[in-house]
Amino acid sequence: MTRYTVRTLLLEIALIVAAAVFISPMVVALNIALRPSGQAGSPLALTTSPSLENVVAAFTEGHLGAALLNSVVVTVGGTLIAITFSSWAAYYLVRRSGHLPRGLFMLFLAGLLLPIQLVTLPLYNTLHSLGLIGNLGGLLVHYAGSTMPFSVFLYASFLRSVATDYEEAAHIDGCGPASAFVHVVFPLLRPVTGTVLILNALAIYNDFFNPLLYLTGSGQQTAPVALQSFIGEYVANWPVIFAGVLVTVVPILALYFILQKHIIKGFAGGLKG
Amino acid sequence: MHKHSLLNQHWRTMKKRHGSLAAVIACALLLTGCSTGGASAAKSGETKLTISANYAEAAFQPIIDAFQKANPGVTVAYTKLAQGTDTNQAIRTQLAAGTASDIIMSLPGSSPLGVVTLSKDGFIADLSDQAWTKTVAEPYKGLVSVGSAVYSFPGAVQPIAAFYNSTKLRQVGLTAPGTWSELLKFCSDAKGKGVSAFAAGMADMTSTLLTTYALVATLNDGPNPGFNQGIATGKTTFTNSKWTQALTQLQQMINAGCFAKGATGMSIDVANGLVADGSALGIVTLGAFFEALIKTLPAGTEYEVKALPATDNPSDTYMPGSLTTGLSVTSKAKNPDVAKKFLAFLAQPENYATFATNYVGVIPAIPSDAFKAPSTLKVFNEYVQAGKVTAFPNVYWPNGEIVASLQKNTQALFLGTTSPEQIVQGMTAAKK
Numbered sequence: 001m002t003r004y005t006v007r008t009l010l011l012e013i014a015l016i017v018a019a020a021v022f023i024s025p026m027v028v029a030l031n032i033a034l035r036p037s038g039q040a041g042s043p044l045a046l047t048t049s050p051s052l053e054n055v056v057a058a059f060t061e062g063h064l065g066a067a068l069l070n071s072v073v074v075t076v077g078g079t080l081i082a083i084t085f086s087s088w089a090a091y092y093l094v095r096r097s098g099h100l101p102r103g104l105f106m107l108f109l110a111g112l113l114l115p116i117q118l119v120t121l122p123l124y125n126t127l128h129s130l131g132l133i134g135n136l137g138g139l140l141v142h143y144a145g146s147t148m149p150f151s152v153f154l155y156a157s158f159l160r161s162v163a164t165d166y167e168e169a170a171h172i173d174g175c176g177p178a179s180a181f182v183h184v185v186f187p188l189l190r191p192v193t194g195t196v197l198i199l200n201a202l203a204i205y206n207d208f209f210n211p212l213l214y215l216t217g218s219g220q221q222t223a224p225v226a227l228q229s230f231i232g233e234y235v236a237n238w239p240v241i242f243a244g245v246l247v248t249v250v251p252i253l254a255l256y257f258i259l260q261k262h263i264i265k266g267f268a269g270g271l272k273g
Numbered sequence: 274m275h276k277h278s279l280l281n282q283h284w285r286t287m288k289k290r291h292g293s294l295a296a297v298i299a300c301a302l303l304l305t306g307c308s309t310g311g312a313s314a315a316k317s318g319e320t321k322l323t324i325s326a327n328y329a330e331a332a333f334q335p336i337i338d339a340f341q342k343a344n345p346g347v348t349v350a351y352t353k354l355a356q357g358t359d360t361n362q363a364i365r366t367q368l369a370a371g372t373a374s375d376i377i378m379s380l381p382g383s384s385p386l387g388v389v390t391l392s393k394d395g396f397i398a399d400l401s402d403q404a405w406t407k408t409v410a411e412p413y414k415g416l417v418s419v420g421s422a423v424y425s426f427p428g429a430v431q432p433i434a435a436f437y438n439s440t441k442l443r444q445v446g447l448t449a450p451g452t453w454s455e456l457l458k459f460c461s462d463a464k465g466k467g468v469s470a471f472a473a474g475m476a477d478m479t480s481t482l483l484t485t486y487a488l489v490a491t492l493n494d495g496p497n498p499g500f501n502q503g504i505a506t507g508k509t510t511f512t513n514s515k516w517t518q519a520l521t522q523l524q525q526m527i528n529a530g531c532f533a534k535g536a537t538g539m540s541i542d543v544a545n546g547l548v549a550d551g552s553a554l555g556i557v558t559l560g561a562f563f564e565a566l567i568k569t570l571p572a573g574t575e576y577e578v579k580a581l582p583a584t585d586n587p588s589d590t591y592m593p594g595s596l597t598t599g600l601s602v603t604s605k606a607k608n609p610d611v612a613k614k615f616l617a618f619l620a621q622p623e624n625y626a627t628f629a630t631n632y633v634g635v636i637p638a639i640p641s642d643a644f645k646a647p648s649t650l651k652v653f654n655e656y657v658q659a660g661k662v663t664a665f666p667n668v669y670w671p672n673g674e675i676v677a678s679l680q681k682n683t684q685a686l687f688l689g690t691t692s693p694e695q696i697v698q699g700m701t702a703a704k705k
Contacts, residue, residue: 061330120362125370133372213363216352217323217374229330231355238542 033243054243058227064244067226071205072251074136074222078143078204079197082151085144086196087189090155091181095164105156111149124213134218142210147200158192159185194262198255205252223248322611323374325352325364327598328428332631339627340618347611354378356598361385368396368603375606376615378598379425381416381668388417388424388601397424397601403613405620405639410657412498412664413638416596426616428597429628429635430662431560432653433487439575441468441551449555449577452585453522460531463554469533472553474544475687476537481680484526484557484581486593486665488519491583494663495591501669504704511700520686520693522583527687537687545569557581560634561597563649578649580656592653594662597635674703 002008034050058064093105123142124133132138166188170180186193211222227244230237256263326333330353337349352374354360365385367373379397383389391397399422400406406414406423417425437449445466450456463470475481493515494500503509526532533544533553541562547553549569558566563578570576580592600619602612618624626643629635636654637644646654656662667676678699685691 117362121366121369124366124372128370128372209359209363212354212359213366216325216354216363216367217350217372219350228355228357229353231357 029242029246032239033246035239052243054239055247057240058230058244058247062226062229062240062244063221064223064226064247067221067223068248068251070136070211070220071223071248074139074143074211075201075205075252077136077140078147079201081140081144082147082200083193083196086148086151087155087186087193088181089148090152090159091185093152094156094159095167095177105152108149108152112153116146120213127214133214134220136215136220138214139210142214143200143204147203151196151200154192154196155189158189162188190262194259198259198263201255202252320347320608320611321350322347322376322608322615323350323352324376324600324615325354325374326376326378326600327354327356327360328378328632329353332628332633335631336619336624336628339624340615343618344611344614349615350374365396368394368605371605373603373605375603375608375612376600377603379601380598381425381596381664383671384673388599389419391601392419392422392424396604398604398606398609400424400426400602400613400616403617403620405617408620408639410638410640412662413596415502416664416668417599425599425601426619427638428599429632430594430596430638430657431635432650432656432662433483433490433557433559433581433593433595433665434578434653435471435487435555435557435581436548436563436566436649437555437577437579438548438551438553438570439577440573441554444551445554447554449579450582451579451587452582454585456531456582457525457529459554460526460529464530468551469547469553470531470555472533472539472544472547472556473536474539474541474556475684476540479559480541480544481683482667482676483559485519485523485679485683487557487581488522488583489516489666490591490593490663491589492519492522494593494666495589495661498663501664501666504675505669505671511697511704516700517693517697519583520683520696523683524686524693527689532687537684541565542569549574559595560650560653563634567649576649578652580652591661591663592656593665594653594657595665596638596668597632671704675700678703 028044031044031047033054034052035047036049036051036053089108093101093108123145127133127138127141130138130141132141162185166184167180170184175183206224207222208224208228211225212228215221215225223244227241227248230241230244324337330351333351333353337351341347341349354364356378362385364373364377368377368391373396377397378386379391380387388397392399401421401423403423405426409417409423409427413427413430414423417423417427435449439449442448445463445468447459447462447466450459460470471484473480473484497509497514500509500514504511533539533547536544541558542565544553544556545562545566546569548556548566549571556566567576580590582590584590600616602609602616606612619628620639622639622641623643625637625639626641626645629637629641629644630647634649636646636650636657653662667679670676679696682691682696682699686693686696
């Protein structure tokens, strides 16, 4: 049993102060989000009569409900595609020897270095030719491609540290490469899968530019694009924006809490090469 | 064998799980198309007109509804955008691919969505044959044109003006100044009463320029029409102008304690709050900020809007007025004729008046008898009628570096680390 000393007390105080510093922006956001329109005062002044009118405005005027659903669809779809394809690709690239897998791996790594601005127009033109502009399918195709290089890199780095003994045992038991991957290798990749999942989910969920580009004019939008509709030419409706932000944070925060154990494990062990 | 049967069992479980997963994905893809309103799909046989701009739906939707009512068979799909680098890049990508909306927002000048840039790239159509182009008021016609060709429907005009909390003015026994001497006395008197004359939210870089633009309108741009156009051609220079005097007067205001403390790091919302709670008597602000400012005032507070004086002769005073975002028809519009019809509809006096009224803080750039200026815009409207309005100077400047230099150095002037002469030198250097 650890004794409660002055040092422990000081540590506790330091941690409480640090927590207060980290949580203060959220408190300010909540304070402004709950402030009814017409109530004057500094952003730091406590809202005396809290109201949910800004949350209601975010849903009714900003169509946040449908936008959130679209965000969830592209995030779930994009992340699943990234995990499925990149883990298979990395398995092949790491476990097969020869020039082709090495060359392909280098090609994936080159994708990490390529500035996205360079490919925006050609990619947009291609998706337009395929009739994928103005719907979530186009966005999913975009995310499938854009998340692959980093995901393959993470999976490949992790796979190199995984011993081949289990796969060999599976082969002896009659598994082919695909079956061995599904039943033996992929479960071993759980830590790095957590990392890939959370990094891609965050990137896709928070992405503003691509949904703006691919969905403008279609009547569909994702949550970040819906929130920007409250930014006027010169004036931003901060109370509604903060209310929307707080609502928007809920799904990704829920995902984090559900997967907390795996994510921490993933960050701790998922990047080991 | 036992291990193999375990694997088989595992495989069956996986198949079930994958089945569920596939069902989830299928559902998700079926959900593709969750409409978020605004831009709705046209029914078969209907013409769909697409518009992407940054006008608030409250201001624009009544016009869209009226247009749809007047044109059965036409559906207008409006996408509300926020101005910014991402939006500019998205619109330009769509323009290059030919998939942009029929009507897009455009700005005066040479920014990525400026009429000069867009027309040079061949992205927007020449609208000179439209009847409404003949009625656009000067100096705004020049801002939506390149040479003699008109490329944009002017949004509306908003002023830079001094907004005062009249209730607080009465409380402290002061009146809003009408001359430069009165302004400096107003600042010292306010200080004596324990309040600031003006709040300033200079954390927002646009607000950094407002007082300077108000002074420059009277001292330089009003008496010298064409000065800012001359900057690009080299006919005029900042050094041989009243810019140094305007910035010296701004420095005098700073030294006289006209502005509330902490102006350089203050957001516009906090600055508005100071006017609302009476810590500051007024604020030099944009028409677009009026509504937000009025909302922060305690119920029953009276307010007034006046031009900011720069000389001791009130008849010298000019007010700066800026064009808001305009609308251009894209070169590859799917329905160019309907798009032009929409702009002509918007240009009709009663429709333009409705738009300007709903926009709040602006007046029409095409004179409209149907427009009844609210109390906050009465003074500005009088200045417009009297031809005493100048456009914001930076819209004519040949690059964005000049205004960036002015913004940065104005902050330094507030901090006391630069001089008016150095600011003018910086602007001159940025022009090259």
